[in-house]
Amino acid sequence: MRAYICPILVVTLLAGPCDARTDIIGALVKVEHADNGSTYLQGWACQIGVANPVSVRVTFGKPAPSGVALFSTIADNRSVPTAAGNCSPPRHNHGFQIALSELDAKRFAGQKIFIYGVTPDNNANGAELENSGAFVLPKIEYDSVNCDDWDGLVDRNIQLQPENCQIHKQIVFNGPNLSLDCNGATIDGTNLPALSGSRGQGIGAWSAKAECERSKLVGTDSRFLDADATGSLIQNCRVQNFAFGIYFNRRAWTKPKVGEECVPYREYSELNSRNASKQGLDDTLGGRDKRYPFSAADVTVRNVEATKIRDSGIFVNEYGRNWLVEDSKIVGNGVGIYLERESRQNRIITNIIANNGNVGVAIDASARNLIEKNLIEGNGAIGVALYKNCGESGGVTRYQHANNNILRGNIIRGQGGARIGGMTLTMSYLLASSEADKIKSPGVGVWIASRQGLSRLWMERATGNPSLGCSDVGYNIGEDTLYQDYASNNQIINNRIYDNSLADVIVEDDNNRITRNDFSSGTGAAPLAGIVIGSVFRQQEPKLRPVGNVYLSGNVLPKITLGDSVLYIGGSEPIE
Template sequence: MQINRLIKLCAYFSLFTVFSLSLFACAGQFSPTQAKECQLPPLHGNVSLKPACVYPQEMLITTSHTTVNCNGAILDGNNERAFGIVVNSKGKPLSDVVIRNCKVRNFTRSGIRITSDIPANKLSENHDENYRRTPTRITLDNVEVTGSGRVGIYFDDYVTHSTLSHSVVRDSYMSGIYLEHSSRNNKIVDNQIINNGHESFGKGKREGLAVDSSAYNLIEGNRFESNGAGGVFLYKNCGEHFSTGKSVIRWQHSDYNVIRNNTFVNEPVGIWLASRQNRDLSGFDCGDKPRDASGKYFNDYADDNVVAGNRFDGVKMKFLDNGINNEIQNFN
């Protein structure tokens, strides 16, 4: 009798011990020590993140000459936070920022945004002044942006001399990458832009790379695959939503861009120059002057671009050119 009792007590003690150890192990996943370790450090100078961490915060960089190496660490917005990584000059000069080896996922707006954060109605009529106050020479290298609620990577207006390279942008609700008005001299090279712009497979599908009134850019060596509307679209926004007072009339056209040696796979359209030239924009509330009496059509400028050496596989329409003086050469 005593022996049976001892056996039962030992079994109970063993079960309790295993259960306690399990609780301890689970608690360890969310321990204060680990939570503290996965908090972002001050973001200036040379910054290195812990590769095993999942950071549930926005990375905000506002200081020039900053280099961040994520070392493969993850920033996860959990479909609750708006932006993953933001380079924000806050209306002051900012330059020479490098961000590499980051995985950015599930942010409700953009995985990465480069911006001056100057409201449209606060932009100067002096374009050089706007360029002076906007980030320049920003490098994004070997980043992976997935599951963005709007645009995956957003180069905001007046961003210049910045580069996205050796990266993956996929599964964005809208365009994978957006070059906003008045941006110029940027490079999109050696990236994979995949399965963006489906908008839940409803209306309004978008392209992998949108070039909106952005000029003198290099788009080279990328793979565009299975994006909603197509690969690369160049156009001049007509000043949408003009009656809200928040629209900007574009002064720069999508001219003098080079699109070469890219691969397009399973796209409705590979490359479309002046993609809105013949589109009915009567519902866009445009601020530009229409080119027809009905007010449906607007001049959509994408001229003097070079399109060369691109490859197409399973693309319904390789390219469409509704611009002027574009040079199309060497395509399969």
């Protein structure tokens, strides 16, 4: 018996409601495992009475729409024998083969394979094929390690024993494509001195600082690289009481002179003239384009709890790509999940991200990410913030904008409590309205371009640093210097966003889409507005123009607001 379920794919935007398709048939027939670690999914699919091929999509772990969907292909290869008598006309090919790399097979090891057929003319509708959920990817072979005897080094695939043990040390991966199954263990950093060369993270990469200091090499002959944690799998862990929860910060070390301490190559930006003559990490690697292969990519974090972390529960490192964070609880930290500059194509799926002091998910100069089916609630300032840091605190320029991100199918509710007044001109404007006096703890559900018009004076007051500044060019307005933010072509789709005390969504950059969201479920105090569109800063700065081309469609607006349910400010106007 086939069930008909609407598939979701990372790169696919669903065009409408999911209607069951009973005219698509097919089956997953065979799952083969090659000696090189690759896995091949083979089968057939077609639409009854139609010669044109259908698409085939795969999810792992859970059926669509909850499972993680990564792979899609067209069923137009030579059909396996069982297809010939079912597809019409039978002379056409309707077979498919999907190849999973060794890394992909490990990422979803031990999980069920669910498979769907989808017609090219309407990718919002699909049918679950025969044998969907019947095949399982092979499990990882782990070495069992006793928690009491373990030194915290992940140098092979490790499963901790016994279940739910306690560990009081930092965990370090010393190579790529390694797996750690904590088996319920708690990794606790209470009163634990940070390892040399680390940032005080609970789980990170092995640091080469000690190796550098033992070496007789100095100066330009001296360069030692931290371990590459690409392809790491971390699951069933609880991490608490560290500076960071998970952070695969990878650095290059050098010893300036004999007898001196090794230091990391600094982060310098060629766009920042004050550092133009200094050699940084980009230079020593041979150029900024080398940063993506240098940084940890393809990391999987599954069923992990990060709590009581001073900075970020999970910090996706700069230039990190294709991280998957799913089925985890990121609760009670400074920031929940931070997607650092130049990172891209990461997926944050089916997590609880709650009660973090500042932001639930920070998307800082990070692009093409998917934030899907998460519960994001009770965070102090903002549920999801999309912005390009202006390069403060060291002047590291962000080259990438916070563009082309998708927020889909999330519940984003109840943000409020952090001190964010005066951070930007728009925030100051909203809080100065007469209606805002009724808001005790301002918070925002989703804020696109959340640093539009960021105030240098506010930064200096907030940090106590009078020389903070930014590497971006600022605009002088009055006695302050304000900075432009960039976050466009983002899509907020099919979310439930409510009970965020100031506004459910604020949009301060162009070309963003807000479609088919439900803002009407609120039971708490009325927000100032459901959606705010516009930027006071961009209206006041003569060289800029008001925010435009923000597309709204099919949204269910809040039942009660203190002001307009959709509030246009800063000279912005609705699209005709």
